[in-house]
Amino acid sequence: MYDVIVIGAGVIGCSIARELSRYQIKIAVLEKCSDICEGTSKANSGIVHAGYDAKAGSIKSKLNVEGNRMMESLSKDLDIPFHRNGSLVLSFREEEREILEDLLQNGLKNKVPDIRIIKKEEVQHLEPNISEDVVAALYAPTGGIICPFTLNIALAENACTNGVEFFLETEVVNIEKQQRNRSSNYQIQTSNGRFDSRIVINAAGVYADNIHNMVSENKIKIIARKGEYCLFDKNLGSYIKHTLFQTPGKFGKGILVTPTVHGNLMIGPTATDVENKELTTTTQSAMEEIIAKAERSVKHIPKRQIITSFSGLRAHTEGNDFIIGEVVDAPGFIDVAGIESPGLSCTPAIGKFVAELVTDIDIIPLVKKIDFISTRKGIPHIIELPKEERDKLIKETPAYGNVVCRCETITEGEIIDAIQRPIGAKTLDGIKRRTRSGSGRCQAGFCTPKIMEILARELQINLEDISKSSGESNLIIGKNKEIGWMNK
Amino acid sequence: MESFDIIIIGGGPAGLAAAVAAKEEGCNSILIIERDKELGGILNQCIHNGFGLHTFREELTGPEYAERYIERVKELNIEYKLNTMVIDINSKKQVTAMNKTEGHFTIQAKAIVLAMGCRERARGALGIPGYRPAGIYSAGTAQRLVNIEGLMPGKEVVILGSGDIGLIMARRMTLEGATVKLVAELMPYSGGLKRNIVQCLDDYQIPLRLSQGTEEYFSCDTLLLSVGLIPENELSQGLGINIEKITSGPIVNDQLETSEEGIFACGNVLHVHDLVDFVSEEASLAGRNAARYVIVSAEMRESLAKINLIELISGKGVRYTVPKYINPIKMDEVVTVRFRVDKVYREGSIRVTFDNNEVWKRRKKIMAPGEMEEVKIKRQDVMSESKLQNITIEIIE
Numbered sequence: 001m002y003d004v005i006v007i008g009a010g011v012i013g014c015s016i017a018r019e020l021s022r023y024q025i026k027i028a029v030l031e032k033c034s035d036i037c038e039g040t041s042k043a044n045s046g047i048v049h050a051g052y053d054a055k056a057g058s059i060k061s062k063l064n065v066e067g068n069r070m071m072e073s074l075s076k077d078l079d080i081p082f083h084r085n086g087s088l089v090l091s092f093r094e095e096e097r098e099i100l101e102d103l104l105q106n107g108l109k110n111k112v113p114d115i116r117i118i119k120k121e122e123v124q125h126l127e128p129n130i131s132e133d134v135v136a137a138l139y140a141p142t143g144g145i146i147c148p149f150t151l152n153i154a155l156a157e158n159a160c161t162n163g164v165e166f167f168l169e170t171e172v173v174n175i176e177k178q179q180r181n182r183s184s185n186y187q188i189q190t191s192n193g194r195f196d197s198r199i200v201i202n203a204a205g206v207y208a209d210n211i212h213n214m215v216s217e218n219k220i221k222i223i224a225r226k227g228e229y230c231l232f233d234k235n236l237g238s239y240i241k242h243t244l245f246q247t248p249g250k251f252g253k254g255i256l257v258t259p260t261v262h263g264n265l266m267i268g269p270t271a272t273d274v275e276n277k278e279l280t281t282t283t284q285s286a287m288e289e290i291i292a293k294a295e296r297s298v299k300h301i302p303k304r305q306i307i308t309s310f311s312g313l314r315a316h317t318e319g320n321d322f323i324i325g326e327v328v329d330a331p332g333f334i335d336v337a338g339i340e341s342p343g344l345s346c347t348p349a350i351g352k353f354v355a356e357l358v359t360d361i362d363i364i365p366l367v368k369k370i371d372f373i374s375t376r377k378g379i380p381h382i383i384e385l386p387k388e389e390r391d392k393l394i395k396e397t398p399a400y401g402n403v404v405c406r407c408e409t410i411t412e413g414e415i416i417d418a419i420q421r422p423i424g425a426k427t428l429d430g431i432k433r434r435t436r437s438g439s440g441r442c443q444a445g446f447c448t449p450k451i452m453e454i455l456a457r458e459l460q461i462n463l464e465d466i467s468k469s470s471g472e473s474n475l476i477i478g479k480n481k482e483i484g485w486m487n488k
Numbered sequence: 489m490e491s492f493d494i495i496i497i498g499g500g501p502a503g504l505a506a507a508v509a510a511k512e513e514g515c516n517s518i519l520i521i522e523r524d525k526e527l528g529g530i531l532n533q534c535i536h537n538g539f540g541l542h543t544f545r546e547e548l549t550g551p552e553y554a555e556r557y558i559e560r561v562k563e564l565n566i567e568y569k570l571n572t573m574v575i576d577i578n579s580k581k582q583v584t585a586m587n588k589t590e591g592h593f594t595i596q597a598k599a600i601v602l603a604m605g606c607r608e609r610a611r612g613a614l615g616i617p618g619y620r621p622a623g624i625y626s627a628g629t630a631q632r633l634v635n636i637e638g639l640m641p642g643k644e645v646v647i648l649g650s651g652d653i654g655l656i657m658a659r660r661m662t663l664e665g666a667t668v669k670l671v672a673e674l675m676p677y678s679g680g681l682k683r684n685i686v687q688c689l690d691d692y693q694i695p696l697r698l699s700q701g702t703e704e705y706f707s708c709d710t711l712l713l714s715v716g717l718i719p720e721n722e723l724s725q726g727l728g729i730n731i732e733k734i735t736s737g738p739i740v741n742d743q744l745e746t747s748e749e750g751i752f753a754c755g756n757v758l759h760v761h762d763l764v765d766f767v768s769e770e771a772s773l774a775g776r777n778a779a780r781y782v783i784v785s786a787e788m789r790e791s792l793a794k795i796n797l798i799e800l801i802s803g804k805g806v807r808y809t810v811p812k813y814i815n816p817i818k819m820d821e822v823v824t825v826r827f828r829v830d831k832v833y834r835e836g837s838i839r840v841t842f843d844n845n846e847v848w849k850r851r852k853k854i855m856a857p858g859e860m861e862e863v864k865i866k867r868q869d870v871m872s873e874s875k876l877q878n879i880t881i882e883i884i885e
Contacts, residue, residue, distance in 0.1 A: 231612070235725075282617045308612030310620065382586075383575065391591045398588035403573035406523065407722075411586075441722075443610035445626045449633055463639055468622035475622055476639040477709070480664050 002026045003364045005188060005197035007172055007211055009033075010041040011148065012339050013203035014155035015351035020358065021162035023366040028197070029156075029164060030190060032171035033470040035430045036423055037152035039205045041344075042433065043280065043312025044227070045269065046148045046260055047243055049342040050087060050140035052107025052115055059322045061110045064342045067349035068142055074348045078154035079378035080147060081261045087143030087243040088123060090297055092133045096247040100138045103247075107140065115140045127240050129298050143243055145261040148344055149433035150378065153423075155347075158376040160422040162369070167192060168423075169470075175200065175214040177330055184332045184363070186215070198363050199332045201354065206277045206315045208323075208337035215330040220323065222337060224277045225316040227269025228286040233305040233441050237263030244297045255293035262436065267294040267301065273316070282309045307441050314340035322346075324353065332363050379417045379435055383409040404454070405447040407440020415451060419458045426459060428452070429469040448475070491596035492567075493517035493782045495583050496603055496775075497574050497723065500529020502755025503603035504557035505768040506775030510601075511564045513779035519595070520561070520568035521585055527561065527568060528554030529605060530628070531764065533635045536656055538683075542765035553764060577723050581750065599750045599778040602724055602738065603771060606756040608653070609716040616648075627653040627714040634660055642710030647671045650678040650685075650696060652762065652858075654714020659688035661710075669706055671696045677832045679716070679858050681762055717760045727751060734808040735759040741797060741813040742823045744774040745781070749793070752778045759810050759826070762860050766826070773820075792818055796877075798870065803882025805829050805836070807857075814879070816870050823865045829855045829883055838863060841880040842873050855883065 004020055006013045009031035017029050033039070048071050054060035075082035091100050100117055107115045116139055123130055123137045160166060170192035178185050188195040204211045209222040232239075237259055246254030257267050270286045287309055295301050317323060317338035327333045336354060339346070359366050382390055382400050393413070394401040400413030418425045418434035425431045428438065431451055438444035438451070452475060456463045467473040493515050496503045499522030507520050526532065531539070534550025541547060544556065561568065572587040577600065584594045608626035623642055625633070631653060633639045643666045647654045650673040658668045671689060676699045678685055689696050719737040730739045730747040737758040738746040745752050754774035755767045781789070797813040809827045833855040840848040840863055847869060855861060863881060870876060 281619050284615070284617050287615055287617065304613075306612060306615065307610065309615060309617070387592060394586075394588070394591040401586055401588040401591055402571060403523065403586060406573065409573070409575065441610075442607045443612050445608050445610055445629050448625070448629055449637055453637075463637070473622035476633065476641050477643060478640055480634060480638045480640055482640070482665070 001185065002028050002195065002197040004199045004201060004358065005030060005186075005195055006201045006203055008039075008203035008205055009036040009156060009166060009168070010039050010203060010205050011037070011152040011155065011344060011347050012336055012350055013201070014152055014159060015347045016201055016203060016336065016354045017164045018155045018159035018162070019351035019355040021159045021164050022355070022368055022372045024369050025364055025366065027164045028195060029159070029166050030170045030172060030188070030195065031166065031168050032191070034169050035425070035427060035470060036156045036166070036168075037149055037433055038470055040312055040315060041148055041152045043229075043310050044148055044344055045229070045256060045258065045266070045341070046146055047087075047256070047258065047342075047345065048082065048144035048146050049345040050107070050115065050143040051110050051112045051342070051345070052103050052138065052140055054110065054342060056106050056109035059324060060342065060346070063322070063346040063349040063353060065110050065112055067342075067346040068144070070348035070352070071144065071146065071345070075146065077375045078151070078158060079376060080150040080154050082144055082146045083261050084142060084144040085242055085259065086139065086141040087245060088126070089138040089245045089247055090123070090130070090134050091136050091247040092131070092296060094135060097136055099247045100136060103138050107138070112140060113142050127242060127244070129239055130244075131295075131297055131299055133296065145243065145258060146344070147261050151344070151347065153434055154376050154378065157422045158373070161373055161376065166423050167195075172204075172211060175211070177215055177333075179331070186333065199334065199358060199361070201334045201336060203336045205339070206313050208315060208335065212327065212335055212337060215333050216327045217329055218327075220335075220337065221318070223316040223318070224274050224279070224313040225340065226272045226274050226279060226311055226313055228282050228290065228309065228311040229266055229268030230287060230290060230306050230309045231260075232265040232302070233307050234263045236265040236302060236305050239265050240298060246293070246297060255290050255297070257294050257297045267291070269312070274313070277313060280311050280313060282311050286311075308443055316340050324350065324357075326357065326361055332361060334358070379414050379421070382411050382414065404450045405435075405437030405440065407442050408436045410435050410437035412454060415454050416458055419455065426455070427467050427469050427473075428455070428475065431455070489582070489594060489596050492519040493598045494519070494601060494778050495595065495597035496520045496601040497577070497583070498522065498529065498603035498605055498755075498757070499524075499527040499568055499570070500603065500605050500755065501531055501554065501557065501764050501767045502605070502757070502771040503529070503601070504554070504561055505771035506601045506603055506754055506778065507566045508557060508560045508564060509772035509775030510779040511566055513776045515779035515782055518566050520566065521572050521574055521583070522568060522570050523573045525571055527558045527570070533628075533632045534656070535635050536660070539764050542763070543768050550764075557768070574723060577726050579727055579748065598782045599752065601774050601778050602746070602751065602753040602757050603755050604720045604723060604757045606717040606719045606760055608713070609718055611713055614715055623709050624711045624713070627651065627657045627712045630710070630712050631657055631660065634664060640664055640666065642708070643667065644669065644708045645710045645712060646706050646708040647712045647714060649673060649713055649715035650680050651714035651716060652680040652684050654712060655680045655684040655688040657712055657714070658694050659692055662692050662694065666710070668692070668694045669708060670694070673698050675699055677856055677858065679714070681858060682856070717756065719757045719760065721757060724753070724757070732808060732812065735810070737810070739812045740810060741815055742811045742819050743777040743815065744770065744811065745777060749789070750781055759808070762858070766860065769824075798876055799878050800825060801878050801880040802827065803841075803880045805831075805833065805883025805885075806881050809881055814865065814870065816876070819867050819870065821867050823867075824862050825865055825881065826860050826862045827881060828857055828860055830857065832856045833883055833885060837884040839882050839884050840865070841882070842869070842876055843878055849884070
């Protein structure tokens with residue numbers, strides 16, 4: 001019997017699990033994919049919003065500003081890249097100034113620090129490549145950019161270090177409520193056996209409605225809202241410095257243009273509601289749309305420098321706010337649903353908020369551990385280390401001197417580290433999200449065979465069993481000539 | 489700081505030929521830096537034949553061709569470092585690299601030969617929409633898996649793009665038991681050599697579809713992309729050398745020297761070649777000139793640098809030329825100018841004009857973007873024209 005089971009190992013589930021691992025309770029995280037960070041958490045803008053956008057008074061607004069504030073120390077504790085690059089909401093017509101003013105007032109109500117409206121000249125001074133059409137902007141210096149993968153992975157690793165058990169490839173198929181007086185418990189049937197828990201936390205992303213509806217008569221619906229992005233070569237990392245939003249209005253919600261925390265340039269996302277919750281396809285029309293709209297914000301989008309495009313699904317709800325709380329007809333069952341933008345920004349605040357909820361529900365006594373480990377050391381990125389540290393590391397472990405991914409300068413040592421750490425990488429994409437190898441301009445053309453070899457060696461598995469990501473995504477089907485024989 | 493007269497970045501066909509030529513020219517202090525575990529570069533995975541017809545007058549496989557140069561490098565006692573990645577080259581000609589045994593280190597060069605080769609254009613650069621499943625490889629990655637690792641990516645294959653590696657892989661996958669359903673090309677002409685279309689597709693009844701503007705569904709478990717090669721000039725950018733937009737390679741003079749004095753470029757980092765034989769020829773020239781650069785005195789260099797260069801102009805139908813400039817004093821007896829045409833020409837002519845005077849014209853049965861063309865510019869012709877400013881190469885239909 002677990003005290004708490006979290007369903008979903010995305011950034012929200014892992015943040016909650018880590019927060020609860022401060023207490024002397026037994027916690028498990030169930031994840032249907034073969035790795036953490038496989039859903040919405042792996043395909044989003046990577047923005048830590050300042051908090052002026054969420055409507056004052058909403059749960060979103062409270063958690064956003066708090067999450068933004070908490071992100072700084074969390075990123076230090078977890079050794080992940082986070083940069084407060086500041087954000088600008090651009091207006092292109094005089095009529096849009098009113099909208100900027102509304103955003104400013106909303107931001108002030110939300111207690112967003114240091115926001116102000118700046119004139120064209122100042123915008124141009126901050127961003128020389130800005131479009132000539134810009135008339136003014138809302139400037140929020142606390143806006144930031146973060147690596148969504150390592151945030152998720154670091155939270156999971158740290159939770160794991162503090163005793164949280166992770167069950168991957170464990171899809172929840174049914175939940176039964178067993179109620180005796182106030183002390184309820186839940187039997188969770190999964191593709192990987194049965195799990196029992198006193199408290200269940202539903203952080204299942206776009207599938208949170210399925211999970212919720214297993215225990216409650218008050219049905220909810222999560223709408224998968226697709227967003228497509230284009231990512232550019234690192235050559236363009238300094239093209240702009242701030243995250244550029246557009247004033248919401250005639251042209252819809254607008255497209256953002258942002259540097260990523262790793263120094264790429266990124267544009268997107270679109271917003272299209274889709275029925276299929278696995279529809280992470282990109283489309284020609286969306287690519288054209290985001291490029292055209294991004295060109296409203298900056299002078300020229302160098303299309304030749306696009307290295308990849310991708311799409312993610314937001315967990316949208318009709319109520320337009322997060323659904324966080326104990327389900328009325330399911331005591332001890334907590335929904336953390338509808339976590340769309342600014343969900344990533346809220347991550348640390350949601351973890352804390354839900355831990356407080358668990359305390360308030362008072363089903364299990366929460367006693368703080370004395371040996372909680374609040375910090376986690378990331379995979380060292382050799383090329384960015386000071387010379388002495390780098391030389392020392394290579395001397396101790398020569399694999400750190402062997403560059404495997406040439407575009408991002410990632411060494412064999414970093415890849416081995418990614419495989420060996422808690423909840424280590426088992427797939428090509430797992431390695432990519434933990435180390436960035438394969439995410440550069442050649443898009444894994446050169447490093448794929450080398451990483452396959454390292455994975456096979458470290459995990460002691462056959463090359464045929466190595467996959468790109470979850471599910472049936474094997475990279476090869478067998479040795480040469482074998483298929484010829486199979487066919488004949 | 490350790491120092492060498494010439495540091496060659498890359499131990500593939502270009503780097504090897506440059507090293508051999510530099511040594512033969514009299515330079516004794518040469519270092520080749522190679523990132524892979526052996527010399528030979530991409531030739532090691534090109535196990536098909538067809539290499540060396542120009543250079544050795546015999547037909548070799550890729551590894552055999554490489555071996556000839558590797559043996560020569562060893563005979564000449566040219567130093568090389570394997571498993572070593574160059575991280576940075578600065579304008580003082582200091583090369584910073586990293587490997588398992590020496591860690592992170594910097595060495596000084598008097599001259600540098602850039603021979604880093606190229607990479608394949610990936611799916612993202614083409615904006616091919618859809619999911620991101622397993623089974624999509626660039627043709628060269630698949631070639632490495634099949635030929636070096638002995639592993640098959642799949643059994644039902646579609647190839648997008650008709651570059652040479654894609655054509656070679658169509659045959660290779662077929663020989664290994666896979667079914668290649670189609671090679672699809674966006675353009676109205678193939679990106680590869682005619683001989684590869686005949687020997688790799690026609691001989692195996694693999695259909696090649698050129699641009700048709702139609703849509704058709706093909707199921708497959710493997711999609712190989714052979715949609716262009718891009719010279720890997722990220723290191724060159726640290727040097728601030730001028731890059732030609734069309735080739736994505738450095739702009740060079742007839743010495744194959746870049747806009748930075750003493751930095752030379754050759755092979756696929758300069759412009760993408762069809763045949764390794766021409767890479768070797770070009771790289772020998774770069775190696776020889778790097779050696780001369782090191783040997784010649786600084787004063788001499790300075791006086792030669794003052795000479796007005798002749799510019800090669802890409803006229804109608806010509807996409808680019810390598811080299812871009814000729815130094816009339818320094819030039820060899822014959823300078824080979826390589827270029828590509830912009831479309832297929834049947835019964836067209838190549839014309840060379842010195843300023844406004846036509847000096848050479850030759851009819852060609854067929855010219856195509858997939859086959860590199862060349863013209864020879866003779867020193868005596870250049871010298872006989874005083875104050876020659878431009879040489880134009882163009883295609884007459």
